[in-house]
Amino acid sequence: MSPFTCAREREVSDLLHNGHWPQACPADLRDHVASCRSCSDLVLVTGSFQVSRRLTAELPRLEPAGAIWWRAQLRRRNAAIEKVSRPIIGAQIFALAMTLIVIAAIAVWQFGNWSAWFADFPGTLHLGALIPPSFSENGFLWIIMPAIATIALLSGIVAYLASEKQ
Amino acid sequence: MSWESIIPNVLAGDSQSLAGTAPVAAMDNEQFAAFYARSARSLWAYLARVSRDPGLADDLTQEAYVRFLCAAHPQDGEVAARRYLFKIATNLLRDHWRRPQSSSIDDVPEHTFAAASGETHSDSVAILGPAMAQMRPRDRQLLWLAYAEGYSHHEIAQITGLASASIRLLLFRARRKMARLLRSGGEA
Structure with missing residues (x-):
């Protein structure tokens, strides 16, 4: 006992x-x-x-069984979708990371060649022939003029898109 | 591209096509409805009496059934399924108590529940409310499972996760205290 x-x-x-x-x-x-x-x-x-x-046991007003069944089905479906999505998102992150690594590696490897190419770029296109002599004396205008042109272009695009929406 | 084209029937909730993703449900809609009709009231009574909060019992009853349907529940008959359901409900109660709350579950006034239940049918039952309020939640669980649901010590151990050997002692102490409270009209 x-x-x-x-x-x-x-x-x-x-x-x-x-x-x-x-x-x-x-x-x-x-x-x-x-x-x-x-x-x-x-x-x-x-x-x-x-x-x-x-x-x-006489007290509760129970929710219909069908509603609980439906909620369980929904939860199972969401769990299944989430489970399937997880490796896809992982693969996308992996692919993006690999792309960035490759770009960075190429940039480091080719840095010397690219910097020389950029330095020769105006001469390659003979841009000096298109610029008045007064401009070429003042190197600052090389920056100002393309900036103004870019702003003007973008303003036009924005104005066009805004009018398109209206 | 839709999920339906990647995994056939995923949006139809066909668990057979998702082996390893969701457990295979043994019950169809009609079987579940019958099981629910037979078990929901006793599960609600357990949750309401142990938590002393009918609103919480409503929420946890629904959640317990949803989890029951989503899980790989026992296939060996309704008794085992029912026991598994009580185990889920017990875990939900434990999780609820572990969460930080603005007020303790023991602060819920018993008359809230007693008023809702209209328990004036029997003197011993009218006294049971105040007596339950003076018991610890775990003791309320053990007493209800043993004496209201009629589970054995082994089954209570399975439901609560406590060691089977300790159930006997815990239950003995809880029963003695409850009997003393019932004899004294629910006063400590």
């Missing part, structure tokens, strides 16, 4: 859970329950909880 239970507690518990207490309980067991603290606790607590369970 366990130090926490009475030897006859199993009998009492079976009667309680089968709904046979107290009508179908033998007289000797009923006498035992009256004198045994452990068994009387069991009867009191089980009786209270069983009645409480019956009464409490």
Whole structure:
């Protein structure tokens, strides 16, 4: 026998859970329950909880089963889509990272050639022939003029897009 | 390109085509509806009585069923499925208690629940509310599972995650305290 239970507690518990207490309980067991603290606790607590369970179970206004079924389907679908999306996003990040690395590597490798090419660029296109002598004396205008031209071009594009939207 | 073209039936919720993605559901809609009708009220009663918060019981009942349907639940009959459902609900309750809250679950006044339940049918049941309020949440769980649901110590261990050997002692102490509270009219 366990130090926490009475030897006859199993009998009492079976009667309680089968709904046979107290009508179908033998007289000797009923006498035992009256004198045994452990068994009387069991009867009191089980009786209270069983009645409480019956009464409490009448209370809820339950959501329809179909709504819960639909919500579970939705969650499973979202989980499936998320699981499929994860490797695709990973592959995209990997591809982007590899592209940046390759570009950076080429830039470092070819830096000397590109800087020389950019330095020779005006001479290659003979741009000096298109610029008046006064401009070529002032190197600052080389920057100002293309900047003004770019702003004018972009302003035209923005004005066109704005009118297009309206 | 749509997901439907990548994975056939993914948008139809066909779990058979997603082996390893979502567990295979053993229940169809009608089977679930029947299982829900048989088990939902007792699950709600468990959650409401242990948490002492009917609103929380509403939320956790729904969440427990959704998780039950999404998980690979036991295939060996309704008793095992029901036990698994109670285990999910118990974990949800535990998660709720672990989350930081503006007020403790023990601060919820018992009369809120008692008023909602209209439990004036029986003296012992009327006393049960205040008595439950004086028990620790874990003791409320153990008592309800053992004496309202009739689960064995082994089943309670499976549901709560506690060691089977400690259930007997914990339950003995909780029952003794509850009996004392019931005899004294719910007063400590």
